[in-house]
Amino acid sequence: MGMAWAQGRRFGRSFVRGAAVAATLLTGGAALAAEAGKPVPWQMDLQTPVTEVATEIYNFHHLLNVIMLAIVLLVLALLLIVIFRFNERAQPNPSRTTHNTMLEVAWTIVPVLILVAIAIPSFRVLRTQLSDPKADLMVKVIGHAWYWSYEYPQEVGGFKFDANLLEGEDQVKSGQPKLLATDNEMVVPVNKIVKIQVTAADVMHSWALPSFGFKIDAIPGRLNQFWFKADREGTYHGQCSELCGQRHAYMPITVKVVSDAAFQAWTAEAKTKFARVEGAGKFADAR
Incomplete structure (x- = not known):
């Protein structure tokens, strides 16, 4: 009983921390961002950007956070569906299906689309970094x-x-x-x-x-x-x-x-x- 209680408390703390991180990602971390030029206590976001390159990196960083959060939530939803819909009690006679063409096409195409969504802003950041404007x-x-x-x-x-x-x-x-x-x-x-x-x-x-x-x-x-x-x-x-x-x-x-x-x-x-x-x-x- 004591072990189960301790595990429950650890899960509760992990859940609270995870919820805090998710909230930070969803809000862009504005409340916890470091001011321009230096870090701040309990900082969870990048420092405020003051150049074009830094701004593009900052925006790209948050885009990646949104993509990662969406993937995590999708996987979590699929796990919950499997746990509650396809357990032994819900389906005493399990399905013998071994292939699904639509699913196989989807899990091939979706990762490609995710990589494209990441690649385009990534190349844009590289182009800005490697450009060579005339120096003042x-x-x-x-x-x-x-x-x-x-x-x-x-x-x-x-x-x-x-x-x-x-x-x-x-x-x-x-x-x-x-x-x-x-x-x-x-x-x-x-x-x-x-x-x-x-x-x-x-x-x-x-x-x-x-x-x-x-x-x-x-x-x-x-x-x-x-x-x-x-x-x-x-x-x-x-x-x-x-x-x-x-x-x-x-x-x-x-x-x-x-x-x-x-x-x-x-x-x-x-x-x-x-x-x-x-x-x-x-x-x-x-x-």
Whole structure:
């Protein structure tokens, strides 16, 4: 009796958790979504997207949730039908049917249609990610063990700076999330196409920013590239997403998106604050 009661309680808790997840999926998780730029406690949804790529990934994610929920409910309904309609009490003389042409056609065609429904938006996301629009600004990102450095081209000053984890009182005063704030932020203008060229100086790293919808590897001796256009101002946080060594957990990324006027003011200050780089602006060819 005690074992049955314990199993019943476990089933009840599982059912409640499942119902909560289903409700989140059906509502798009709006109430539990992380705000743009950083995670929040008890987050169940993706961070609010602020780029075209992130928005398409966000919508695709919820489409997949709806499809998966529909499949689960269909399988559950079929199981219940089998349990209650075809048990020994309901049908003491079981049917000897072994084939059903319509069913066999249906369970072949329906999965194909599901895959097509998944493939079309998936290809759309890939097309957006791999498109190569003309850049308004180029920034080079270099991963080190264990910090990031950023290099800006001659057009905006030709300077370079490091971004290290902000700790202790400095982090508290900044008001930024713990383990996600840096002493220097990468600053870019809003509604401008920014291309990032990413590499590493020692081991593999990965530059990831959830609200921007990307994660790109930083590999020594290689140059990877991606683009984004942030559609709102703000401060956005990410982390190295490649297990790169002892202080892997302490390689945060902070990107500050500002207005054109604020960006011009920041670059004017950065020219004197940060070291100039000889030959800065030597980026790989990009449209």
